[in-house]
Amino acid sequence: MLNAELTVLDWIQLHLRCPFLDLLIPFVSLLSNHGEIWICLAVLLFLLRRQRRHGVSCACALALDLLACNLILKPLIGRGRPFLFRPELSLLVSPPGDASFPSGHTAAAFAVVFALRASGSPLWRPALALAAVTAFSRLYLYVHWPTDILGGILLGAAVGWTGAKTAEFLLKKPANT
Numbered sequence: 735m736l737n738a739e740l741t742v743l744d745w746i747q748l749h750l751r752c753p754f755l756d757l758l759i760p761f762v763s764l765l766s767n768h769g770e771i772w773i774c775l776a777v778l779l780f781l782l783r784r785q786r787r788h789g790v791s792c793a794c795a796l797a798l799d800l801l802a803c804n805l806i807l808k809p810l811i812g813r814g815r816p817f818l819f820r821p822e823l824s825l826l827v828s829p830p831g832d833a834s835f836p837s838g839h840t841a842a843a844f845a846v847v848f849a850l851r852a853s854g855s856p857l858w859r860p861a862l863a864l865a866a867v868t869a870f871s872r873l874y875l876y877v878h879w880p881t882d883i884l885g886g887i888l889l890g891a892a893v894g895w896t897g898a899k900t901a902e903f904l905l906k907k908p909a910n911t
Contacts, residue, residue, distance in 0.1 A: 852897075
């Protein structure tokens, strides 16, 4: 499995790496460091009265993602990152020091996509585009294995849907009796 994943990462480096992407991709990845762009989106949606339920859905999804990904799965699995095998291929000045599986950037991005989709927001489509580029950026930067990305997408889907359902429960108005 390791050889197959290294083959995918090496193919990206050999066939897709170029000066333009070398500038763009680290910026795209930086947008999602610590989930900043997704947190900002959740806050913005929460502040807009008509979008509040979508903001709460995203916030719940991101909270569940933080617990599942960063506090449980990464420490439990402890998988090393691909740049440890080929340090010369990482474009990041200070590569991440935590475990690799699942991809936190990818999980947070897809958590928001699925929370938006499950809560009925049309913003899930542009969020999906950014989430896909974010996931690709982690491969391009040689900081995640392809299975880390897949794991992040699956985790994001699960916590995104759960976050939307949690928000729906929390925002239900009690019946007037």
